[in-house]
Amino acid sequence: AQSVTQLDSQVPVFEEAPVELRCNYSSSVSVYLFWYVQYPNQGLQLLLKYLSGSTLVKGINGFEAEFNKSQTSFHLRKPSVHISDTAEYFCAVSASSTGTASKLTFGTGTRLQVTL
Amino acid sequence: GAGVSQSPSNKVTEKGKDVELRCDPISGHTALYWYRQSLGQGLEFLIYFQGNSAPDKSGLPSDRFSAERTGGSVSTLTIQRTQQEDSAVYLCASSSYSGVAFFGQGTRLTVV
Numbered sequence: 721a722q723s724v725t726q727l728d729s730q731v732p733v734f735e736e737a738p739v740e741l742r743c744n745y746s747s748s749v750s751v752y753l754f755w756y757v758q759y760p761n762q763g764l765q766l767l768l769k770y771l772s773g774s775t776l777v778k779g780i781n782g783f784e785a786e787f788n789k790s791q792t793s794f795h796l797r798k799p800s801v802h803i804s805d806t807a808e809y810f811c812a813v814s815a816s817s818t819g820t821a822s823k824l825t826f827g828t829g830t831r832l833q834v835t836l
Numbered sequence: 837g838a839g840v841s842q843s844p845s846n847k848v849t850e851k852g853k854d855v856e857l858r859c860d861p862i863s864g865h866t867a868l869y870w871y872r873q874s875l876g877q878g879l880e881f882l883i884y885f886q887g888n889s890a891p892d893k894s895g896l897p898s899d900r901f902s903a904e905r906t907g908g909s910v911s912t913l914t915i916q917r918t919q920q921e922d923s924a925v926y927l928c929a930s931s932s933y934s935g936v937a938f939f940g941q942g943t944r945l946t947v948v
Binding site for chain 1: 869886934935937940942
């Protein structure tokens with residue numbers, strides 16, 4: 721089975737500052753990795769995904785994440801945040817060993833709070 | 837349809853009543869999930885359907901909760917004898933082989 725750890729429950733940051741949201745996973749097989757974003761009072765939206773290929777993945781709204789297999793991490797980064805990035809961010813993992821993704825497992829989420 | 841559709845969007849029910857929540861997944865998606873999100877909390881996994889395999893029910897909190905998926909498409913989550921602690925947003929998601937899950941807007945359940 722897979723598991724995901726998001727160590728930071730909340731990350732406060734000033735506008736235009738860089739941010740990194742940490743995600744570590746545990747799995748005995750190959751994985752697919754995802755970041756989802758949930759804006760206030762809205763549903764979850766896919767931010768970016770790693771399925772295969774380049775370990776640096778670019779997503780929407782200027783976010784990117786890097787898959788590090790040796791450190792079992794998939795940290796999310798943005799060089800300069802905006803007020804509108806204030807949201808809950810969820811990291812998720814599924815196994816890919818059969819070529820079809822297994823059950824998606826989510827982390828507990830990180831609340832990004834951007835202030836002026 | 838174009839996305840995952842959930843109905844109703846809001847449901848207010850009296851304690852002890854049964855409720856049914858519906859999810860229409862994206863056509864062709866083999867996997868379907870139900871999650872629960874309480875106010876200010878993360879995602880609580882409830883149940884996972886994948887193709888014709890037996891569903892993973894490991895997240896259902898009690899035997900008052902059940903779900904079915906008819907014809908590999910539409911799913912219904914049923915909560916019997918609702919309690920106030922069942923109040924939450926119930927989210928449905930579907931995915932294809934790649935595992936990219938698309939979420940519906942959720943059903944906000946309030947038990948009074």
